[in-house]
Amino acid sequence: MQISQDLIGRLEALAALRLDAQERESLCADLGRILEYVRQLEQLHADDVDPTVHVTPAQQPLRRDATRGSMRREDVQRNAPDARDGFYRVPRFIAPGEES
Amino acid sequence: MDPATLTLSAMAQQLHAGSLQPTTLVDACLARVAARDERLHCMTQVFADEARVRARALEADTPGGPLWGIPWVAKDILATRLGRTTCGSRMLEHFRSPYDATVVQRLEEAGAILLGKSNMDEFGMGSSTENSAFGDSRNPWDPERVPGGSSGGSAAAVAADYCGFALGTDTGGSIRQPAAFCGVVGLKPTYGRVSRYGQVAFASSLDQIGPITKCVEDAALVLQAVAGHDPRDSTSLREAVPQWGTELESVPAAPAAVRVGVPRNFVQHGVEAAVRADFAHVLDTLRAAGASIVDVEIPHARYAIAAYYIIATAEASSNLARYDGVRYTRREDASDLGELYARTRTLGFGREVKRRILLGTFVLSSGYYDAYYLRAQKVRTLLRGDFDAAFAKCDILAMPTSPTPPFRLGERTQDPLQMYLSDVFTVPANLAGLPAASIPTAVVDGLPLGVQIYAPALEESRLLHAAAWLQGLLGFERLTHRGRA
Numbered sequence: 001m002q003i004s005q006d007l008i009g010r011l012e013a014l015a016a017l018r019l020d021a022q023e024r025e026s027l028c029a030d031l032g033r034i035l036e037y038v039r040q041l042e043q044l045h046a047d048d049v050d051p052t053v054h055v056t057p058a059q060q061p062l063r064r065d066a067t068r069g070s071m072r073r074e075d076v077q078r079n080a081p082d083a084r085d086g087f088y089r090v091p092r093f094i095a096p097g098e099e100s
Numbered sequence: 101m102d103p104a105t106l107t108l109s110a111m112a113q114q115l116h117a118g119s120l121q122p123t124t125l126v127d128a129c130l131a132r133v134a135a136r137d138e139r140l141h142c143m144t145q146v147f148a149d150e151a152r153v154r155a156r157a158l159e160a161d162t163p164g165g166p167l168w169g170i171p172w173v174a175k176d177i178l179a180t181r182l183g184r185t186t187c188g189s190r191m192l193e194h195f196r197s198p199y200d201a202t203v204v205q206r207l208e209e210a211g212a213i214l215l216g217k218s219n220m221d222e223f224g225m226g227s228s229t230e231n232s233a234f235g236d237s238r239n240p241w242d243p244e245r246v247p248g249g250s251s252g253g254s255a256a257a258v259a260a261d262y263c264g265f266a267l268g269t270d271t272g273g274s275i276r277q278p279a280a281f282c283g284v285v286g287l288k289p290t291y292g293r294v295s296r297y298g299q300v301a302f303a304s305s306l307d308q309i310g311p312i313t314k315c316v317e318d319a320a321l322v323l324q325a326v327a328g329h330d331p332r333d334s335t336s337l338r339e340a341v342p343q344w345g346t347e348l349e350s351v352p353a354a355p356a357a358v359r360v361g362v363p364r365n366f367v368q369h370g371v372e373a374a375v376r377a378d379f380a381h382v383l384d385t386l387r388a389a390g391a392s393i394v395d396v397e398i399p400h401a402r403y404a405i406a407a408y409y410i411i412a413t414a415e416a417s418s419n420l421a422r423y424d425g426v427r428y429t430r431r432e433d434a435s436d437l438g439e440l441y442a443r444t445r446t447l448g449f450g451r452e453v454k455r456r457i458l459l460g461t462f463v464l465s466s467g468y469y470d471a472y473y474l475r476a477q478k479v480r481t482l483l484r485g486d487f488d489a490a491f492a493k494c495d496i497l498a499m500p501t502s503p504t505p506p507f508r509l510g511e512r513t514q515d516p517l518q519m520y521l522s523d524v525f526t527v528p529a530n531l532a533g534l535p536a537a538s539i540p541t542a543v544v545d546g547l548p549l550g551v552q553i554y555a556p557a558l559e560e561s562r563l564l565h566a567a568a569w570l571q572g573l574l575g576f577e578r579l580t581h582r583g584r585a
Binding site for chain 1: 195198199305334335337402403405407409417425429430436437438440443445451454458461462471472474476477478479480482484516517532557
């Protein structure tokens with residue numbers, strides 16, 4: 001299967017990845033070959049087969065509605081590249097004046 | 101005799117008899133690491149000081165259960181408060197978990213001593229441990245060859261006698277294939293048997309944690325310690341945990357009429373001559389010992405690799421979306437938030453991870469979902485039906501673990517599809533959620549080979565009994581010690 005520049009560009013945008021020209025070319029070739037292999041699934045007659053989402057019986061376990069301890073925020077945020085006053089800091093993505 | 105070379109069971113026996121002390125054992129294991137790991141590079145981190153402190157603390161107390169005082173190694177995908185949890189990735193190079201995974205906590209409570217963390221393919225994606233951001237691991241039997249993957253560091257660490265046992269994770273064969281390549285035992289439990297709380301997620305409908313050990317009895321002891329429901333993992337099963345360790349103390353010399361199913365059509369293709377001959381020898385051995393060999397069909401197994409690489413990549417693309425440069429240590433600064441996400445992910449992930457994220461994004465994208473992802477999920481249903489039908493005719497299934505002996509470093513890195521095909525005999529167990537184990541069979545041209553046993557869901561007892569019986573018939577233990585000496 002041929003992966004067009006257009007398609008790989010769309011996948012990069014969806015996956016938040018940005019490949020350079022060389023990486024893009026070789027990954028396009030790899031993906032094309034893998035999808036070619038995967039195409040054998042087309043031979044399968046499976047119209048009336050139910051999909052398996054999970055191999056174990058679906059369960060929605062209930063628990064007592066009671067407060068429990070949890071991890072401390074500062075312990076979790078120790079891994080943040082930039083956190084202050086309990087918040088994660090990121091570059092501004094709402095222009096001034098757009099806040100409300 | 102160097103106590104590091106003992107099996108876990110033998111270590112435990114001597115620790116309980118008082119003829120071996122935890123501190124002596126830890127020192128012996130650390131000495132093996134120091135002597136060999138520069139060459140083999142199984143470990144991402146070694147907790148020498150912490151392990152010695154813990155051994156001394158245990159020593160001041162009375163011996164506990166069978167894992168008391170046993171040094172062990174965790175695949176670096178398991179969250180530990182000690183050290184870092186890197187997942188073999190630049191993305192998590194400096195990540196320190198604020199909590200221990202449930203399995204780590206259970207082993208801690210059982211008195212085991214965490215010695216360090218093992219190298220792995222980045223996020224579990226690979227079959228050779230060549231996709232680690234921190235360098236390749238080597239096979240202790242031949243350092244020019246790969247230890248398998250993705251739990252290659254764990255399997256090699258056990259084979260090189262760094263520890264009593266290791267934990268690995270298995271999404272498509274990542275415990276069993278490296279176990280076979282390194283001449284040790286690897287067991288993937290039934291999906292849901294072991295809590296995955298604190299296992300960094302790769303493909304959530306397939307991932308499972310399991311033991312890598314020097315013999316089958318050891319695998320039973322470790323599995324017993326880590327298995328069982330955990331309220332923090334809602335996919336963990338509410339099933340009682342059998343006393344697998346004790347059960348194996350009474351393995352009958354010749355169990356009555358075991359029926360061993362062999363999916364001949366499936367195991368005929370793409371299997372190298374040495375593996376084919378070894379597998380034939382294993383079947384002869386079983387037959388001679390009184391087992392009946394039954395031909396079975398798993399007709400949809402030929403679609404397993406295709407289905408697996410759709411489902412696993414789709415789930416990975418979703419699970420790895422969390423690495424965005426905001427919460428998990430690594431960030432590439434940018435003035436724009438979208439740019440920050442993309443730069444962090446592009447520079448933080450290795451090539452194979454990016455390949456799989458893109459593939460997973462593709463199969464989930466609109467217009468392709470039905471043709472790929474939905475179809476792959478239907479293969480899972482068909483495959484489960486195949487296994488149900490097969491297990492109506494036999495007690496266990498046998499097949500090679502890997503179609504080839506351990507391959508050379510670099511041999512497959514340029515051909516991802518070829519690398520994926522090394523999982524052909526292991527992925528069906530993950531797709532169907534079945535327990536399966538690889539046990540060593542023989543050493544051919546200096547390289548270990550393995551055979552794999554499948555059992556029905558939740559039949560780990562049957563799996564372990566069959567594996568222990570076969571281990572006895574093949575007498576592999578002597579070979580491993582000669583090979584690893």
